[in-house]
Amino acid sequence: MADLKIKIQKLELKNPVMTASGTFGYGEEYTDFFDISKLGGIIVKGITINPREGNPYPRMAETASGMLNAVGLQNKGVDYFIKNIYPEIKNYDTNIIVNINGSTIEEYIQVAEKINELDKIPAIELNISCPNVKEGGMAFGTNCSSAMAVTEAVRKVYSKTLIVKLSPNVTEITEIAKAVEEAGADSISLINTLLGMAINAETRKPVLSTITGGLSGPAVKPVALRMVWQVYNSVKIPVIGLGGIMNASDVIEFILAGASAIQVGTANFIDPQITVKIIDGIEEYLNKHKIDSITELIGALEV
Amino acid sequence: MADLKIKIQKLELKNPVMTASGTFGYGEEYTDFFDISKLGGIIVKGITINPREGNPYPRMAETASGMLNAVGLQNKGVDYFIKNIYPEIKNYDTNIIVNINGSTIEEYIQVAEKINELDKIPAIELNISCPNVKEGGMAFGTNCSSAMAVTEAVRKVYSKTLIVKLSPNVTEITEIAKAVEEAGADSISLINTLLGMAINAETRKPVLSTITGGLSGPAVKPVALRMVWQVYNSVKIPVIGLGGIMNASDVIEFILAGASAIQVGTANFIDPQITVKIIDGIEEYLNKHKIDSITELIGALEV
Amino acid sequence: MKKIQDFNVYANHRLNSDTFILELKAPEKLPEIFPGQFAQLKINNHPQVFLRRPFSIHDVDYEKNTISFYIKIIGEGTRSLQKLNKKNSINAIYPLGNSFSLPKKINVLLVGGGTGVAPLLLLSKSLKNNNISPVILIGGRNKNDILQIKEFEKYCKVLITTEDGTLGEKGLVTQHSVFQTDKFSFKKIYTCGPELMMKAIGKFAKKNNIECEVSLENTMACGFGACLCCVVETREGNKCVCTEGPVFNIKDLKWQI
């Protein structure tokens, strides 16, 4: 039987399938649907130092093979997370990874310091790519020096696995990737959402309260694959790929392009059991192609 | 009856519907399907100073609600165009606009100078955004100073309407837009294709001979709309919107976002009569909403 | 506990040009379903429909093991549901959301506008089972909009308004004579329908100090609390309509009424 285990530096995953931040709550929303300990990891929804109400409604627009969201990091803040949510989820038999956010470097540091204290959180994902907040967020991820600065600052206070999540809304993704690698990131995840917009022709108004929002789903997969491949070819640290993954074949594509692990986002909304189906599908693929370990496929694209 | 006429500076269009470069040949491929003089304009396929063979096969990959292409500006060169194609198409009763390309500024100038001599070509579209050629192309469109330099150089030798076509593969589209406006562009068209990639999980190979290619179709519409809206709000020259347009409602959305005219690309492949249907649909929309002229809708998004 | 299951189409019948009842048969014994709860239906084979579509549970038959939906065609998703027939199956996530609160024995009024009547049938049934005889006021543009009267009459007294006066009283629901405050004897109002209607009803309830529960229809991506797209502003901050609603007491909402 094929071996699905992979490693992101010190972080060990029973399989490469994780769930993307903001699409899987804290995992609890899915426990009715399947045994979430089957997952390689869960990236919980974005956390900030202070509670955030997020953006006004409407926050969602359906688009061709995708959706726009403008949630805007609604969450109850890191202290609430530590006090009320962490105790509930810390014993899940999977990697719980916290997606952290800030509008200043100081805020990122504060959240990272607090999460660093939590035994059962083996890694954080530094979100420098949220398109839905006014200050910070994507601004950090679209410029090499700020991406570097925030990564360095967090690296100083965070001792476990540090994943940095990049924004696709840039001219040269490899430059940002190299900057965060140099700044001490253990791994890079990409892509966050593409900045998009939807308009209702009948009402003549934008669909989202924030006018623009983040595009996700299969529509963005070609862009995500391209960026994973470019980044894989320009850094040495492991890459985590995401963007539009809907099935096991998509996962194989990301892994061939250079991803060591992947995340499933929007697809969870359409089929909350999709991740287990994907894990089974990967195993089938490996068996069919007589591949012993998924690690053999990482970056194995024949070009 | 609603008035569909619009103007892009001196260029007069009977309606805002044009066809996108590289998706409509020189128009002749569509004459069996409908009377192409109904169109507001035709942007003919990309022309270069010397003949180009384009990229090797395969050049196409289907993706979710879209496609990747890697044609790579296959064409017989500007002299062939002037001698053999121009005489055939110059009497179409619509605006024939030539999409020009180069790998150096000098090449752009040479093509523009030659096209400037053609009486029946009222405008050129300067393509600084082709992702499928090694030198030049997109490189010009992803950097303010080179975008400015090529626009300025062509402006000097080209006296008619100069449209500059932008690449969406940039961090800040408004900066490039402002640069080409300052450099003398009469209008900006956007978006060209997003850089993407497709992989065949079974063969473990890239689908395209060039590995990456340009993504078009409805998948990119949210990104295109967002960029049109951003550019409309940052320049004074008219904007031409495109990217994923499939029906009249899409067109209204682009116009509300700030486009004075639009182009239909990939949709022509699926329904070669789509543009006439769209023109009828726009008229219906205007009548239904009791709008006298399409120009009233330009940038009329209620935010 | 939420379930995700493939249902067989049991019946699909048109009520008028754009409204139909879709009845689905569960693959196993139905769990208990409370009035106000909804399901997320997966639309198959439609290039323009990417996400699931939420619909209130209109009725439940625990003997036949079916649930039914009262659906109005408004776009591609609903149009394609209308085409389903007995040979088709459809995937649903259900039961989702909270439910209307069932009161002690008091006089209650249900007010439904448009597809807002959908969740009120199951509510009427539950009220009746709890020995409360509800009155329902149904509003529409004309008599063709007033549907399922026979069904509602099993459990309720039915009042009607139409904008053109072709059935019941002429005018908007909120103009119905039942609201002439001196006669108004209801202690609680349940309402579902267009936002403007619900706000008008809510305003009346607030002014007259009557309990009022509304069922909201915000756009949803997931339907089970994972995406945070469906929020409504409440006095305790943004709440998810899909998990903390769709039913809210107007006291908790920040409606400007």
Next chain:
Amino acid sequence: MKKIQDFNVYANHRLNSDTFILELKAPEKLPEIFPGQFAQLKINNHPQVFLRRPFSIHDVDYEKNTISFYIKIIGEGTRSLQKLNKKNSINAIYPLGNSFSLPKKINVLLVGGGTGVAPLLLLSKSLKNNNISPVILIGGRNKNDILQIKEFEKYCKVLITTEDGTLGEKGLVTQHSVFQTDKFSFKKIYTCGPELMMKAIGKFAKKNNIECEVSLENTMACGFGACLCCVVETREGNKCVCTEGPVFNIKDLKWQI
């Protein structure tokens, strides 16, 4: 002149587990269709299928006004075509591409592998109408792959190879005894099938100085010359398979054979 029209499904019958004949009825009198030409079919209601799909025209019935396709299920588009029934209609752009050249009265051999037999039926018919009696060699993995024999026998002498020897000679098409050069009497070969097979046939033809036309199946976005996605390298540069093909004389291709 190319047309774009809605056809009604006239018949759809399975030949084996993954191959079927789809017969479509034209809305008006068919134009003349030449062997080797193809149509671009629009796949409806499939979220994963964005572009049209090209298929060779297998047969034409000018009396019934139908055209038929020989289709093998290989992905979502073909799978959804297999499900069409007489109630459905389907949009087609046709006739597209060039066609096989019809020779003066000489001995010709047709070689088809897999779905490559599709365009060869109409070719056989045309040859027969031109008083040429063709021989066709059909190859497959096993006897279940060898289809439409009766149809071909109307116009041709049929030779068969199967890889497992369950029908005809055992081996690959290229190993068929007909190719034993001393006996080989054909002046022209027409072939369609997997690229490797066509190249092997082409190599044989080249070596023996026999005319050879091949029908290519490059992936297409438009099918009518607008996108330049479907090119093949020829001695005169890249040519579009959809307009300057799908039929090419191997002399013009840059195949390394």
